Structure formats: C-alpha cells, structure tokens
Amino acid sequence: MATEIAQSFEALEAQAQLLMSVFTKAGHEAVAPAIIQPADVYLDVIGESLRARTYVFTDPDGAELCLRPDLTVPTCRLHLWRNGAAETPARYCYNGPAFRFQAQGADAAHPREFRQAGIERFGDVERERAEAETVGLTIKALEKTGLKNWTLQTGDLGLFRAVLNAVRIPTRWQKRLEEAFLRPGTFRTELKRLTEAPGSSDLGLRNRSLPADLVGSLDQTDFAASEAALVAYLDAQSIELIGNRTIAEMTQHLLDVVADQTASPLESAAADLIEQYVSVTGPALFAGQRIAALLKGVKGGPGAALDAYDRRLALLANGGLDLSRVMFSAEFGRTLAYYTGFVFEISAPGLKADGAIAGGGRYDGVMRAAGAPRDVPAVGAAIHTQRLLATVSGIAPKEGL
Amino acid sequence: MTRLTLAVPSKGRLMEQTTERLTRAGLTVRKVGNARGYRGEIDGMPDVEVAYVSSSEIAAALKAGSIHVGVTGEDLVRESMSDSATRVTLLTGLDFGFADVVVAVPACWIDVATVADLDQIAMPFRRAHGRWPRVATKYMNLTRKFFAEKGFGDYRIVESVGATEGTPAAGTAELIVDITTTGETLRANGLKILDDGVILRSQANLVASNVAEWSAQSRRACDELLAKLQSSR
Numbered sequence: 202m203a204t205e206i207a208q209s210f211e212a213l214e215a216q217a218q219l220l221m222s223v224f225t226k227a228g229h230e231a232v233a234p235a236i237i238q239p240a241d242v243y244l245d246v247i248g249e250s251l252r253a254r255t256y257v258f259t260d261p262d263g264a265e266l267c268l269r270p271d272l273t274v275p276t277c278r279l280h281l282w283r284n285g286a287a288e289t290p291a292r293y294c295y296n297g298p299a300f301r302f303q304a305q306g307a308d309a310a311h312p313r314e315f316r317q318a319g320i321e322r323f324g325d326v327e328r329e330r331a332e333a334e335t336v337g338l339t340i341k342a343l344e345k346t347g348l349k350n351w352t353l354q355t356g357d358l359g360l361f362r363a364v365l366n367a368v369r370i371p372t373r374w375q376k377r378l379e380e381a382f383l384r385p386g387t388f389r390t391e392l393k394r395l396t397e398a399p400g401s402s403d404l405g406l407r408n409r410s411l412p413a414d415l416v417g418s419l420d421q422t423d424f425a426a427s428e429a430a431l432v433a434y435l436d437a438q439s440i441e442l443i444g445n446r447t448i449a450e451m452t453q454h455l456l457d458v459v460a461d462q463t464a465s466p467l468e469s470a471a472a473d474l475i476e477q478y479v480s481v482t483g484p485a486l487f488a489g490q491r492i493a494a495l496l497k498g499v500k501g502g503p504g505a506a507l508d509a510y511d512r513r514l515a516l517l518a519n520g521g522l523d524l525s526r527v528m529f530s531a532e533f534g535r536t537l538a539y540y541t542g543f544v545f546e547i548s549a550p551g552l553k554a555d556g557a558i559a560g561g562g563r564y565d566g567v568m569r570a571a572g573a574p575r576d577v578p579a580v581g582a583a584i585h586t587q588r589l590l591a592t593v594s595g596i597a598p599k600e601g602l
Numbered sequence: 603m604t605r606l607t608l609a610v611p612s613k614g615r616l617m618e619q620t621t622e623r624l625t626r627a628g629l630t631v632r633k634v635g636n637a638r639g640y641r642g643e644i645d646g647m648p649d650v651e652v653a654y655v656s657s658s659e660i661a662a663a664l665k666a667g668s669i670h671v672g673v674t675g676e677d678l679v680r681e682s683m684s685d686s687a688t689r690v691t692l693l694t695g696l697d698f699g700f701a702d703v704v705v706a707v708p709a710c711w712i713d714v715a716t717v718a719d720l721d722q723i724a725m726p727f728r729r730a731h732g733r734w735p736r737v738a739t740k741y742m743n744l745t746r747k748f749f750a751e752k753g754f755g756d757y758r759i760v761e762s763v764g765a766t767e768g769t770p771a772a773g774t775a776e777l778i779v780d781i782t783t784t785g786e787t788l789r790a791n792g793l794k795i796l797d798d799g800v801i802l803r804s805q806a807n808l809v810a811s812n813v814a815e816w817s818a819q820s821r822r823a824c825d826e827l828l829a830k831l832q833s834s835r
Contacts, residue, residue, distance in 0.1 A: 207661065239757050244758055245733070245734070245758075248734070248755040248756055248757070249746055249749070249757055249758065249759055250746075250750060252742070252759070253746060253750070267732050304684065341676060374726070377722070380725055386753055387721070387753045409713070412712070415712065431712070434712070435710055435712070440709050440712075440792075441709075441710065441772055441792050442708075443708050443710060443771040443792040444708045444709045444710070444771065444776055445731060445773055445776060446708070446723075446727065446776065447712065447730070450726060450730055451710075451711065451713050451724075452724060452725065453726065454713045454722070454723055455712065455713045458713060481625070486796065499770045584733060
C-alpha cells in the first residue's frame, strides 16, 4: 500500500535532522525509545478507546503489547528505566515511526504508519517556563524547516479546574464535572443534571431503582451504620457479596447518590459561569481578560491559575513569539486523552482541522501510569513530519509521501 | 464459483437446528460422498452447493467472500467485522439460536443499574484499586462499540474465552459482557443484567456476503432459498 512507503524518505530524514539539531542544541538529548510497548500503560491512561485506533497484539507468552501510537509514553518509560527517581530532571528529543489504525481507511493525511519528531521535558518545577519554552522551541524548529504561516491554538485544563474551585460546588460534583469535561456530551448532561432540582426530571431520577427501605436506613453522618444497613439489606435479600468491590465502596457511592437526590441544585448563576467559561474562545491576550472579567467578584477567584496563564503568555512573548498569532479556546484540549494542564496545537493554512502539524502540552499523570510512584511534571510536543514536509514543500499530502 | 455456496454449521446442536429449519422450509439436505463429507446438496435445487463449516468460521468465510451465504449468529457477524454493514447482508432471522449479548454486574452492586452508574463508580473504583474496572468478554468489539456509544470509557477489557460468567466471583474481572438465553447462568453466578445493558438480541441468521463473486445463477438460487425460508417462518 502506497501510504506505507516513504518515497520521500530522504527529504523527510533531512528535515527531521534539521528539527533534531534545533532540539539537541537546546539541550534535549536524542533518544530512540522502543517501538513495541506494553499495551497496559496506554490502556490505563487513554482507556479502552485506545484499542479502536492502536495495533494491540498478544505475544507468544500472552503479554499484551502494542505498536506505539505516539512517542510520549515510550519516552516516559525510557526515562523511568534509566532513572530510579522519575523526578530527575531531563530533556529528550526523538524522531521515529508511530502507528495508528485508521477506522475510515488510511489516506495520505492520515496514514496508519507515520513519523513523529518531538521533545519531552520532565521534572521542571517552573511550570509555565517549561511550557513556554516547549512551545517556543517547537516553533523555532518548525520555522527552521521553512514553515511560515503557522497559527498556535492553546487551551488550559488547569484554568477549568480553577473555575470549578471558584464557584464553590460540592467536591464530589467538582470531581464529576472535571472527569466529564473530557467528554463534551457527558459534561452537558452532568451540568444540566446538577442544576435541576432533585426528582424534577429523568436525569435527576437516574438512580430511582434504589430500594426505598435501604435508602431509608442510610445515615449520612454515620458511615459504619450505613455499611451495616447495606450488609443487612443484602442478607435479607439473600444476595451474595461477590467480586473485588467492597461494602465500603458501595456504601460511599450510595451515600453520594442519596446526597445528590436531596441536595439543592447547583445555583444557575454558577452553572452559567461554568458555561460561559467553556465558551470562551479567541485571541489569547483577550481571552485572559475575558476570563478575569467573568470571575471578577467571585470569591476565591481563579487567582493562581489565571496568574499562570498570564505568566505563560509573558514568557512566550519574551521568547520572541508574536502573541497576536496565539489563540485560546477553553474547550480546546478536551478530547486529547492524557493532558492535565496547558495544551497547544500548531497548524498551517490548507491542512484540515484534524490534521495539525504539531501538538503537545502538559501531562503530569503519565509518568505515574508508566510506573512512577507519583505524578511528575512533564511537558512535550510532537511534530507530524510528513504533514510538515507536505506543507513547507507546498504540495498537498499525497499517496506515497 | 457460479453455483450458490451455502455454508451451514458442521456439527452439534446448531447443525441439527439448521437442518430442522431447512426441512421446515421444504429443503432436504443430503451429504455428498462419504458420510463424513464436508459437502452436501439440496434436493430439487441443483444450483446450491452446501458446505459444512465449523460454526465459528462461517462469519470469517462471509467476510472473506469465500462463500455466498451462510447460517450464523448475528452476534458473531457483528463481533468479527468492524464494517459488517458493507461486508454482509443479514437476509432473514431463522428463529433459533436466540441469545442476548448483555452487560452483567454483580447483583450485590445495589448502587449500579445502568451504564451511567458504571461511569460514576469507575473513578472511585480506580482510586480504591489502582485500576479501571475490568470487563471479561469474548465480544471485545461489540463491548467497545456499545460502551463508546454510551460515552463510557473508563474500563479495561480482559479477554475471556470460557466460563466468563464466573470471572467476577473469581475476582479476575468486575463485570462481564456475554450471551445469555434465560439469564439463569448469570443469576447462578451472582450477576444481574443492567437495565440498559442489552447490547444485541441475536439469533441465527441467513447471511449473504457482499464481497463474494455473485453470478446470475447464484443470485437466483439465493432468492429462491430466501423465499422458501421466509414463507415457512
């Protein structure tokens, strides 16, 4: 199949060497992480949807492996393998193939085998500096290969968390909205559900199948008594307790559900605020002011997160970036599986929206999923080099590139 | 391949039921050659060649187009092809081999009745156990597609080829996706079906391959076969 043959391999390699020279000059060590990876780490971080777009297979020993769908997780694993302590600061760069199953059929813009060049940096405590430098270095490398008309789209999941914090809603709702944020459909349903009075609609009654006598014997202020009530209920119904999920876990969830059914709904002002934040989009400079205005007068405002936003922009400007080319969208980053904070994407005119030239961001949770005892600050960026070559050479991606 | 190739299960209960169903439609199948032969013919339909194929392989043969039509469960068709709608056509249900593909959780999960509830307990489960809830199944594709449509993604599939319903009690999975006819086996294993957990109501189907080579002759024979099966429902 033509899409798998890199006919322009020499041109691609020459371009990649150029990118790598910029990265190494900036202090990133060149590494070549393994192509075959344990599927575990990816499945854990991204979830089962991974199987829909990754080549997962079983080796003769029964281990579940995959062809790496990106180079970020492999670089994390390489870092862990080299350093016992995952927090050891390090900067890496790489250039190599990655593999993705294309359900709609592979084409030139979406090949199932493609090449990525990129950078990762771990353990930086100065978070915004690391983020700004990662963006700056990526753009510097892209420009070195001849890219001129780029645009930079950014998002910030940390800012969303700060907004939730500021509107003061129960912690369990906050957690739920945070988790739901990554799935726009679920998020809207959840937000709507929380703003409705208990029992006012199907959404509010979602757990109507709960037995009334059990609900009546639960006590929000006495966990042990609630546990005992659940055990007694299961006994009375002759339902055997099986599996790994404990009585305590079930009790906690039951208590949360019951609390939801009786709690006053989320104030519509708070829900409005969340919705208004989610719809913020535009030039990054104005977006910051817009968010500040939105949250003006909200007690405990977004403070630190908004400061971080401003500091990052200032650092980008200090690095020589023209801020008028930086866009911000509160929704951006939602569908990118493992990012935890700042996210960005670089595209060029002529490429389809889902075909960015480069992208990256902060992913503090990945190192832990890969085996580190705790989260480790991590920022990175990856460049789709075939798309880059097609863009700078002025030809649309075509068969065989 | 100008005659119509019809694949039927080569052994067991499914073969018997297929033969019964064909007989009811006035179709008598005779094995050709020695008694253990893998080929057969239908009396009065010289344009049909019957192939006895292991029931687990009929879906794959339809997908590859090496047979024209076959008798197989809808569950196997949907599971084995991500693009089943373009590869094959389900011509008619055959009124046997009924089985529902369902999501079942421990009956003691009083707090879980729907997929939305699963979504809510997934994160607390992960905090407590360090991993997502595991779903034991041999229907990996059906499971993934069903949960994706429901917006649920925080789980891990563990492949299970036998005794799937015992995995939650054994502690090797938290819930299962499996076939059931009466639900009795599930109940015996301390499981319950989620309120919105029926993924597919399956039965044996006459299925046509869209990628096989069809001649006018085989098409005619197929139409005749289908007409006889439908008029005897």
